[in-house]
Amino acid sequence: MERTTCCVVGGGPAGMVLGLLLARAGVEVTVLEKHGDFLRDFRGDTVHPSTLRLLDDLGLADRFAALPQRHVHSVQLPIGRGGELFTVGEIGSLPGKYNYVAMVPQWDLLDLLADEANREPTFQLRTNTEVTSFRTERGRVTGVRYRDRTNGSTGELRATLTVACDGRGSLARDLPELGLREFPCPMDVWWFRLPREESDPQGLVANAGERFLTAMIDRGDYWQCAALIPKGADATCRAQGLDRFLASFTEATPWMRRGPADRGPGPRSWDEVKLLDVRMDRLRRWHRPGLLCIGDAAHAMSPVFGIGINLAVEDAVAAARHLAGPLREGTVGLADVRAVQRRRWPTTVATQGLQRIAHARVIGPLLRGRSPVAGGEPLRLAEVLTKAPWLKRAPAYFLAYGAGRERPPAESLRRSG
Numbered sequence: 462m463e464r465t466t467c468c469v470v471g472g473g474p475a476g477m478v479l480g481l482l483l484a485r486a487g488v489e490v491t492v493l494e495k496h497g498d499f500l501r502d503f504r505g506d507t508v509h510p511s512t513l514r515l516l517d518d519l520g521l522a523d524r525f526a527a528l529p530q531r532h533v534h535s536v537q538l539p540i541g542r543g544g545e546l547f548t549v550g551e552i553g554s555l556p557g558k559y560n561y562v563a564m565v566p567q568w569d570l571l572d573l574l575a576d577e578a579n580r581e582p583t584f585q586l587r588t589n590t591e592v593t594s595f596r597t598e599r600g601r602v603t604g605v606r607y608r609d610r611t612n613g614s615t616g617e618l619r620a621t622l623t624v625a626c627d628g629r630g631s632l633a634r635d636l637p638e639l640g641l642r643e644f645p646c647p648m649d650v651w652w653f654r655l656p657r658e659e660s661d662p663q664g665l666v667a668n669a670g671e672r673f674l675t676a677m678i679d680r681g682d683y684w685q686c687a688a689l690i691p692k693g694a695d696a697t698c699r700a701q702g703l704d705r706f707l708a709s710f711t712e713a714t715p716w717m718r719r720g721p722a723d724r725g726p727g728p729r730s731w732d733e734v735k736l737l738d739v740r741m742d743r744l745r746r747w748h749r750p751g752l753l754c755i756g757d758a759a760h761a762m763s764p765v766f767g768i769g770i771n772l773a774v775e776d777a778v779a780a781a782r783h784l785a786g787p788l789r790e791g792t793v794g795l796a797d798v799r800a801v802q803r804r805r806w807p808t809t810v811a812t813q814g815l816q817r818i819a820h821a822r823v824i825g826p827l828l829r830g831r832s833p834v835a836g837g838e839p840l841r842l843a844e845v846l847t848k849a850p851w852l853k854r855a856p857a858y859f860l861a862y863g864a865g866r867e868r869p870p871a872e873s874l875r876r877s878g
Contacts, residue, residue: 467490471494476494476626477578481578482785493592498588510862512771535552552857560861592607597751620751626777631758644817650736654686670713763816766860772863775805784801785872808865
């Protein structure tokens with residue numbers, strides 16, 4: 462039977478960061494990824510300042526800077542009936558070297574992390590390897606069973622600790638003792654692309670239409686667009702026709718109406734509009750003997766604020782700091798994995814609490830065709846607040862760093878250059 466010290470299930474941002482940090486700390490680690498590569502569109506492509514600083518600490522800042530990317534320095538919202546754009550989050554005003562959000566295709570970031578991790582003799586990435594179940598002995602998870610998707614063969618990998626980083630579809634979520642708690646979400650998301658012109662706004666721009674909201678992410682020559690629609694309304698909205706939706710989208714985006722008449726085409730069919738079934742939940746317990754869940758496997762986040770991936774990365778950093786020593790010394794136990802949840806629990810609860818407020822007070826009413834601000838212009842209060850520059854830094858700091866920053870194990874640090 463094959464054996465490793467730490468089996469990481471899932472090669473997303475959390476899994477690859479954890480694998481790299483543990484390998485640099487001298488821990489034997491095997492990452493199992495069910496796909497053959499990282500090429501999947503409309504994944505989270507936002508790399509926030511907290512993750513940029515981590516990459517710098519790991520000596521990867523120069524290699525990351527060489528990747529094709531776009532920098533977002535501000536978040537803009539339309540205020541009032543005319544749809545005039547106001548900046549409500551000025552990330553560029555924050556102190557420090559990394560006062561922007563980098564928009565980078567996630568596969569480029571994962572390829573960078575994988576390439577760096579493969580330099581470590583204790584690291585192994587196995588693609589096309591789908592975990593089918595956990596191995597258990599006397600109530601303890603002792604590894605996984607897997608299937609090779611290239612030839613259909615099966616096998617088992619024994620591990621001192623298994624870490625589930627495989628997202629909201631994780632097998633670990635079926636374990637009743639972990640206690641999945643779900644929260645209502647008022648929306649689903651359509652992902653699609655639109656051409657961008659040089660005269661368009663820059664950064665991250667939000668718009669409100671008839672029973673839908675949008676977030677448009679500046680990707681240079683195109684906009685990566687997320688349209689929030691009422692929960693479960695995908696089939697109904699599609700039945701109304703793509704042309705009707707695109708016309709409503711343009712109507713809700715005044716600066717697009719004022720832009721060039723020869724703007725390139727948007728989606729030509731519904732096949733180019735991808736549905737994300739939005740969920741928000743968290744496990745009451747992220748662990749059992751021999752198993753730890755982090756990232757979306759432990760807490761599926763709403764796309765509100767766009768920080769889910771960076772929270773998952775911070776989970777991985779905290780896990781590496783708490784577990785590297787015990788794994789290396791062969792003393793890892795339940796107390797060590799409990800420490801990871803204790804560390805990350807407050808940030809998770811606080812972030813989901815803010816997302817739930819946004820769902821109930823803003824997104825839900827707008828998707829039902831109501832104003833989120835009773836007795837006045839929608840978002841009139843936001844218009845007042847955005848006139849005070851110092852008030853823009855609070856949402857900017859939250860977007861940049863969340864509730865706090867995690868420090869990687871000292872053994873994993875490298876100098877840049």
